[in-house]
Structure formats: C-alpha cells, structure tokens
Amino acid sequence: MKGSPTDDTPVLITEVAPSYDDQFTQRKRKYLIMMLLRIPCLVLAVVFVNTPWLALVLIAVSIPLPWAAVLIANDRPPRKAAKFSPFHRTQTVPELESRDHPVIEG
Numbered sequence: 001m002k003g004s005p006t007d008d009t010p011v012l013i014t015e016v017a018p019s020y021d022d023q024f025t026q027r028k029r030k031y032l033i034m035m036l037l038r039i040p041c042l043v044l045a046v047v048f049v050n051t052p053w054l055a056l057v058l059i060a061v062s063i064p065l066p067w068a069a070v071l072i073a074n075d076r077p078p079r080k081a082a083k084f085s086p087f088h089r090t091q092t093v094p095e096l097e098s099r100d101h102p103v104i105e106g
Helices: 020-047 052-062 065-074 094-098
Strands: none
Touching: 020 065, 052 065
C-alpha cells in the first residue's frame, strides 16, 4: 500500500514551490543585478557627454532602474492555481430518476 510505513516507494514532490529563503535569495540577486546595471549606464553617460543625445538616453534608461529593481525584488512568484476537480455524482436518487419528466411545449 502506497504511503504506508513499510512502503519504500519515494514520493514525487516536483510541484512543490521553492522555499521562502530560496525565493528571497533569487529576489536579492535580481535586485543586485539591476542596480549594478545602473552604474555602467551612468559611467557611459559621462563618457559620451560629447554626444548629448546618447548621454541623455543612457541617463533616461538609468532613472527607472531603481524603481523597477525594488518592484521586481518585492514581487513574489505567482501562486499556483488550484486544480479543477469537477463534481462526480456517486449515487443517484431513485425517486427523482425513475419517474417521467413532463415536457412543456411552448
């Protein structure tokens, strides 16, 4: 019998969500990467100061990075939807099923 103490069959748990510590570590890593991307944008903006349009584009890209990094770091993965289990009738009521059903024609 599966699940009994003497059963040696391993239980498959592939549907289990990652632990909160693992999720937090992944979110910290994403935050760090996005914030580290801001530094090259600002340095390149200083390097391309003689090309004003490129410097402005690099600065414009670096402005929303902290905001986006905070949003992404604070966002948890979505919860998994519950599986739909349709209602299955197990027994019928004989009094309702055996009699004739009147049909009204209009």
